[in-house]
Amino acid sequence: MQLTGAEIIVECLKEQGVDTVFGYPGGTILNVYDALYKHQREIFHVLTSHEQGAAHAADGYARATGKVGVCLATSGPGATNLVTGIATAYMDSIPMVAITANVTLPMLGKDSFQEVDIAGVTMPITKHGYIVKDVSILADTLRKAFRIAASGRPGPVLVDVTKDVTAALYEYTPKEPEKPEWVKKYNEEEVEQALKLLTRAKKPYIFVGGGAVLSGASGQVREFAAKMDAPVCDTLMGKGAFDGHNPLYTGMIGMHGTKTSNLGVSECDLLIALGARFSDRVVGNVKKFASNAKILHIDIDAAEINKNVRADASLVGDLKDILNTINSRLPQLSHEEWTSHIKEYMEKYPLKYDDSVLSCPYVIEELDRITGGDAIITTDVGQHQMWAAQYYHYTKPRTFISSGGLGTMGYGLGACIGAKMGKPDKICVNIAGDGCFRMNMNELATASRYNIPVIQVVINNHVLGMVRQWQTLFYDHRYSQTVLADKVDFCKVAEGLGCMAIRVTQKEEVAPAIEKAIAAGGPVLIECVIPEDDKVFPMVSPGAAISEVFDGDDLAGENAAQ
The missing domain is CATH 3.40.50.1220 (TPP-binding domain)
Incomplete structure (x- = not known):
């Protein structure tokens, strides 16, 4: 049957078993969005607040489900806004297909409005990249993209399609998706x-x-x-x-x-x-x-x-x-x-922390206890990420979702939304520091728009905690640009974006806040205010052997001996 290129894209997504995509529309990708409109009962599109959020959501969806995540963006800045999310997926070997649209073929290479060589930009951070300039190869290119993304060591694949290809007509023949491949190289x-x-x-x-x-x-x-x-x-x-x-x-x-x-x-x-x-x-x-x-x-x-x-x-x-x-x-x-x-x-040498005051480890232990260790935990990057890795007991794969290789601040909330879309029956919690949360907190609007019941925990110490920890230990307490003592009220921001908000300042408030958030049935922000000088221990100094690991007690002993 004769279909437009945009309709072929949607049919290929359906072929691959895609039921959810994340993206943001724009001029060059309008034909694809028009085709998605006609198939909205088969493929649910999540409109994120920013293209970076779409890439992180597709990544989180893939990590939680094991399926290939899909994100969409228009040309130029829409496409480049995906780059950090693509690089995040690449560093952690996450299967993802990013579909972008570009200017029409006659306009390529002429510095046209919102033109960018996104395939060239992403070449070092994708398993493979395609520029589709001919509708006759569109379907097979998309099929190859999904197979490559999921085969062997997984990773992201980019498919950039010129706008005229999305409008052109071509004969579409459905095919069964090919299974991912891996090569047995051992003997x-x-x-x-x-x-x-x-x-x-x-x-x-x-x-x-x-x-x-x-x-x-x-x-x-x-x-x-x-x-x-x-x-x-x-x-x-x-x-x-x-x-x-x-x-x-x-x-x-x-x-x-x-x-x-x-x-x-x-x-x-x-x-x-x-x-x-x-x-x-x-x-x-x-x-x-x-x-x-x-x-x-x-x-x-x-x-x-x-x-x-x-x-x-x-x-x-x-x-x-x-x-x-x-x-x-x-x-x-x-x-x-x-x-x-x-x-x-x-x-x-057990893990330990000061339990006399509210702290991130305490919040995470309470989260572990209340959820029975059965939630999906996403994180941003920094001290809270390490505490989430240390103090929550993960018993199943695909329940801890974090940016490891790239260390992407602002990753967690989009990833949490993606994880919840892929695993709707799971409690999904994103743990972020106040520094990370500022970067993509606009995705709370995405959660409220669709009433996605994610829980956003903000560990607010009013500093860039991990960087400050390094400044304390290795830079003689010179806190250059790491103090966030401003007037931002995260609870008001969350409420302004359509979410419930709870502020926690005492230990005894933690469990009721978590239980209330779980029962809410919609997106909830829990802001936990902790001391600015809390540190992640144990720690190995950069360049040292891991056998030289130290903790707070070791530091206290050294200081006492001096």
Whole structure:
């Protein structure tokens, strides 16, 4: 049947099982929005307050559901406003298709109104990018985009379509969507080498990254840990792939990892990395990282092997498939002396905070208790992000959603809206600092427009907390541009944008506020006012070995000794 290019785009979205898209209209993409209007019962469009919010919402939708997220924008500034969201998805390997429209083909390259080479702009931050100038290739290009986004190591794909292509007629033939692909690159010899390392280790440690979530390997990771009888740590992106209540779990590793995880990995004789990329925030000083250990690295992306940390053995392929193979051949092992040693560390170095006053860790622990650890938690970036990773017990994958690689302030609220659209039966909470919240708080208008019952928790310490913490520790208390002591009233802002607002200043107000927000049935902001000098501990100084992890007690001891 003959359809316009815009109608072909909508039909291809339906082919791929897309039921929700996020975007903002404009001149060049009007034909697509007209086609969406005709299919609004099949594809629900969420009009965000800003294109960046649309990209973050598509990202959050993808992380919560495991499906490909979709965002739309017009040409020029509409397209460039997606860039931060695309880069966020790229750094964390999130499957997303960003569809933009551009000026007509005769106007390309002439500095036309709202013209920009968005494919060129996004080339370094996408798995692939297309410029569609011919309606005859439009459908197949979109199909390729979805397959590429979801195949192998996932990531964002851009499809830029000229406006005349969205208006042109062409024969459309429906097709069944192709399944995502991944290539098995490991062999029997590599499996045998891995099994030898695993069975010979006396002090193994398992290190779980975001690949365990993306591959759907949570069950296999848990079986593997039980067979290995080995302690387990995770990265920010790996949260929920391993049960946070499991006795083998020792918490996060890295700059704000637990002392147990950082010291344990520094002492182990075999580090088993499952879908992790050894980022600088995890590794610290590369030369001193896990210096006593052999390293077994399992990842879907061959480019990650030996990129940051040298591996003694590796397996490249889908983590779920590889662990199924290993688990079927791995005998039940016992490392009682080693696990007992790690448990002693856990008892000696628990996470702790000042519980005499209202604090972010207390708010998060109450949130964990009231939701039974079963909410989807999104965050922005900074101190609150680390506290959310430390003090909420994630028991399932896809329940912690945060910008890890890019560290995007302003990410969380859009992501929370996307997560709630994808998982409407889940309680969805975004935790943000006051600095982050200012960046995209306009998305509260999106939540109120559609009455999306997300809970926005603002941890308000009137400073840029993480940057101030660095200024305190490493810049001799020179607080350059990190104090936010102005007259912004977040509760009034939220109410002005159509949301309920609750201000919390005392510990005893936290639980009633959370319970009221959950029961509200619409978007709610909870502002929690905490002291400006609260710090995230433990911490590793930049460039130091993770074994040099310190906390507030260590700092107090140093100061007393001086």
